[in-house]
Amino acid sequence: MFSATEISLPQLRDGIHEALKLWSKPNDDTSPLDHLYLFQQVRQSHSGNVRRLTNDLLLHSLKIMEDQYDPFLADLLRQRFLENSSVALVAIEKNIAEATVHKKQRQAIDQLADILAKQEHQARHATIAALEQRLNLPVAIDLFGIEPYLKQVSEALLVPGPAWLVAIEGLGGIGKTTLAGTVVRQVALTHHFQQVVWISAKQQEFWPGLGLQPTAQPALDSDTLTNTLLAQLDEDLAGTLSPQQKLIRLTELLKAEPYLVIIDNLETVVDFEALLPLLSRLANPTKFLLTSRMMPPHSGVTSIRLAELSRDDAFNLLRYEAELRHMKSLTESSDEQLDSIYRVVGGHPLALKLVVGQLHSLPLSQVLDSLRQAHGKKVDELYTFIYWQAWHTLAENSRKLLLIMPVVQNGTIEQLNTISQLAGGDLHDSLEQLITLSLLEISGALDQRRYRIHRLTETFLLNEVVKWRKSP
Ligand SMILES: Nc1ncnc2c1ncn2[C@@H]1O[C@H](COP(=O)(O)OP(=O)(O)OP(=O)(O)O)[C@@H](O)[C@H]1O
Ligand SMILES: [Mg+2]
Missing domain, CATH: 1.10.10.10 (Winged helix-like DNA-binding domain superfamily/Winged helix DNA-binding domain)
Known part of the structure; x- marks a missing residue:
């Protein structure tokens, strides 16, 4: 599982060494760097050969090493792996002992790993910052006791196949929306979903003199859901299509690729009765993550209940x-x-x-x-x-x-x-x-x-x- 902060340097060093050794080998389905978000990012935007994408990633970092860090070490890596020169040959060309070549090669790989880790960190950070901005997520803070829930929810969402509808349940203020926000930040780094969209259902209405009154209407009806989702998916069709046509368009989109749709604050029985049949039709491969203070049991929903903190x-x-x-x-x-x-x-x-x-x-x-x-x-x-x-x-x-x-x-x-x-x-x-x-x-x-x-x-x-x- 990707995380916003953790990048394992030993794993990265091993991956880089492995990838360098494979530099001129034929294409393969997997890459020693495919655990990197950066790799997945280029893989999404550039079709093609896994070896070429891996080599491009290495080349880019080598160039940074050459320009901003240590040109000698960068050149040593080029000779050893890109030009496939033996240790003995590099030792002669650089006028150093063979043992020194080995030592410098390790140093160079460490440096390349540092460079790549920095880029990886920046790429993850940029993706999460854009997501926070788009979905208006609360500023991230340290959270306590959420690891088991985070694992449960993320696994349910990332497993290909059911569960299509996943619900986080629990009392008001217990942390449902916060957990959903954390899940979204993690999942966004997996490239598992085409896009993440977020809808908040409005529960109550305020009437002057009466205070908050629960509405008899569902907090989110299917038209509002359809319009909000299409708007977030940049499908600017308002006015041109009938409600049925919009629903057909939304169904086409959500059925073609896996999206992740968060529906926050889905509370009442009215909401569930109004929406669940529709969500079930829209799901697969798209997944829905719902949050609810009080959710009626429903066979099609994988429910995860948040308890009080220990x-x-x-x-x-x-x-x-x-x-x-x-x-x-x-x-x-x-x-x-x-x-x-x-x-x-x-x-x-x-x-x-x-x-x-x-x-x-x-x-x-x-x-x-x-x-x-x-x-x-x-x-x-x-x-x-x-x-x-x-x-x-x-x-x-x-x-x-x-x-x-x-x-x-x-x-x-x-x-x-x-x-x-x-x-x-x-x-x-x-x-x-x-x-x-x-x-x-x-x-x-x-x-x-x-x-x-x-x-x-x-x-x-x-x-x-x-x-x-x-x-x-
Ligand atoms: N595990 C946690 N550790 C630290 N703070 C938390 C944790 N969970 C929630 N909080 C904080 O508690 C507050 C309430 O959380 P949140 O809004 O997620 O609750 P909720 O269950 O969605 O409530 P509601 O049902 O009213 O929407 C937030 O300020 C959040 O930052
Ligand atoms: Mg909430």
Whole structure:
């Protein structure tokens, strides 16, 4: 499995040595470098001979070595492998001992591996950055306890054949969307899918005076699904085709090549009844990854249920979040102190993050005392307690900003500025406070930041705060 960061240098060195030895051998189906994302990338865009593609990759790195690193070593590799000169001949030509040729050859391969690893890293990074931008994924952070789930979901998606429909299930805030985002980043580096597309179903509607109301309509109907998918697949056919023709076009696309379609927030029975038959028809070879808080059992769906974080993972998350916020005392706090948080909050990642945020300005005892009132109640109520506590610590401007977030989800700083009417400095301070409290999520590169609130935060604002403000 590819990962965004790990490139094994020993494996790469062996692969390079092997590939150099095969330089002038006849074509083959496999390449000693085919574990590289770079190799898969050129293989996708250039049809042809595997040996030629491998040699091109080597040549490109050799050229970099020659121009920017060590021309002597680059030349030695050329002579030894591209021109097939013996060690004895190279020793004479370079006027060095044969033992030195062997030593220099090892050095040269190490250097070539470093160069190729750097290029590989850049290629992976560029692909992931483009994907994050296109799908508006939250900024990647360290995640705890997800390895087994990551493996399960990725394997289900990468196995050729069923499962066509894979679902990540679990409570609100447990990490479904985050896991789906991580899976997508990994899978995008495999070239297994033609393209990855992502749709979020909208669950509730906000009615002034009534707060959030579940809609009787499916959150995602087949027309919206079809239109959104075609738009993301750059099939700009709107207006020219009837809904049936669009569906036929979408079916053609998804049936011709394997795509990966993520449908986030598919919650209600209405959603499933409306969509599953259609998804089953569209699937194979395309795969669908669904996330759902509550999914009715369905025989055609491979379901993976996310549980709360273990105590150790919860501790790691608490310490990591504390470190991010430079909260030295929490980073260094004892297991007993962390356990006091874990006993009240449990292994709910979002709740743990929110609590860390509050500890920035409130003492632990006060935060825990207040949360104990939610003890034994449902998780929803725990969140309501946590959110009210956060709300009370907010400055007036931060409250103002938070309250406009439901209408500027994924907003840029300019949009937040216009709608909140907060001046630059005030807006900056409010953003900082909300981010410290984990009330805002960030996506996009540094110069293209976008801000949004979590669905649970939105529910709290619209169901609790707005109603409370309206009450006499
Ligand atoms: N394993 C984890 N380690 C660290 N943080 C996590 C982990 N899982 C989730 N989080 C954090 O918890 C928050 C909630 O996660 P996420 O949005 O994925 O939940 P969800 O299950 O999709 O919730 P919802 O059902 O409301 O959509 C995010 O801020 C995410 O960064
Ligand atoms: Mg989610």
